[in-house]
Amino acid sequence: GEDVEQSLFLSVREGDSSVINCTYTDSSSTYLYWYKQEPGAGLQLLTYIFSNMDMKQDQRLTVLLNKKDKHLSLRIADTQTGDSAIYFCAESPSNYQLIWGAGTKLIIKP
Amino acid sequence: DTGVSQDPRHKITKRGQNVTFRCDPISEHNRLYWYRQTLGQGPEFLTYFQNEAQLEKSRLLSDRFSAERPKGSFSTLEIQRTEQGDSAMYLCASSLILGTTPGEQYFGPGTRLTVT
Numbered sequence: 001g002e003d004v005e006q007s008l009f010l011s012v013r014e015g016d017s018s019v020i021n022c023t024y025t026d027s028s029s030t031y032l033y034w035y036k037q038e039p040g041a042g043l044q045l046l047t048y049i050f051s052n053m054d055m056k057q058d059q060r061l062t063v064l065l066n067k068k069d070k071h072l073s074l075r076i077a078d079t080q081t082g083d084s085a086i087y088f089c090a091e092s093p094s095n096y097q098l099i100w101g102a103g104t105k106l107i108i109k110p
Numbered sequence: 111d112t113g114v115s116q117d118p119r120h121k122i123t124k125r126g127q128n129v130t131f132r133c134d135p136i137s138e139h140n141r142l143y144w145y146r147q148t149l150g151q152g153p154e155f156l157t158y159f160q161n162e163a164q165l166e167k168s169r170l171l172s173d174r175f176s177a178e179r180p181k182g183s184f185s186t187l188e189i190q191r192t193e194q195g196d197s198a199m200y201l202c203a204s205s206l207i208l209g210t211t212p213g214e215q216y217f218g219p220g221t222r223l224t225v226t
Contacts, residue, residue, distance in 0.1 A: 030212075
């Protein structure tokens with residue numbers, strides 16, 4: 001079946017890199033996504049990666065995809081307090097549906 | 111630039127009552143989605159519309175739930191005979207069909223439903 005798994009919490013020091021990991025099950029997913037959810041705000045698309053890519057970089061964000069192991073990661077360089085949020089990994093097995101992980105809460109320590 | 115809006119933001123209702131939520135998508139977006147999110151979980155897909163046509167419904171959407179998008183613009187989600195298990199955040203999202211990937215969806219702030 002379809003399932004996306006993430007660890008629930010990650011704590012990092014301000015200025016360090018954060019790496020949020022995700023595993024998924026549906027190898028037919030053409031795209032994989034990272035969304036950010038801040039308190040009181042709607043989910044916001046951060047970045048996505050096409051399944052035939054290994055890596056995608058966008059400013060402080062780096063997405064790595066290991067298709068063989070069905071493993072996706074999001075690296076945030078120079079983590080700032082404004083990066084505090086819940087980060088969701090999602091896969092797209094069809095042309096309309098997203099299957100979501102439970103989210104990883106990123107906690108920034110000063 | 112107006113994003114996706116949802117109304118109301120919060121709703122408290124007694125078990126057995128009916129509730130209706132409204133979503134106004136981004137104006138040029140032809141797809142509209144409804145999700146449900148409970149604490150500590152990711153969103154769960156409920157249904158989606160392409161223009162005014164409801165193209166897919168999740169098995170989570172029991173017959174107490176109905177959604178409409180009568181003119182292909184705003185949408186309503188109605189829950190009849192609410193149960194305590196319906197307490198959740200109901201999220202609406204919209205997207206374009208062409209020129210984007212399927213998951214490039216723009217989300218509203220959600221309607222938090224509490225059934226007492």
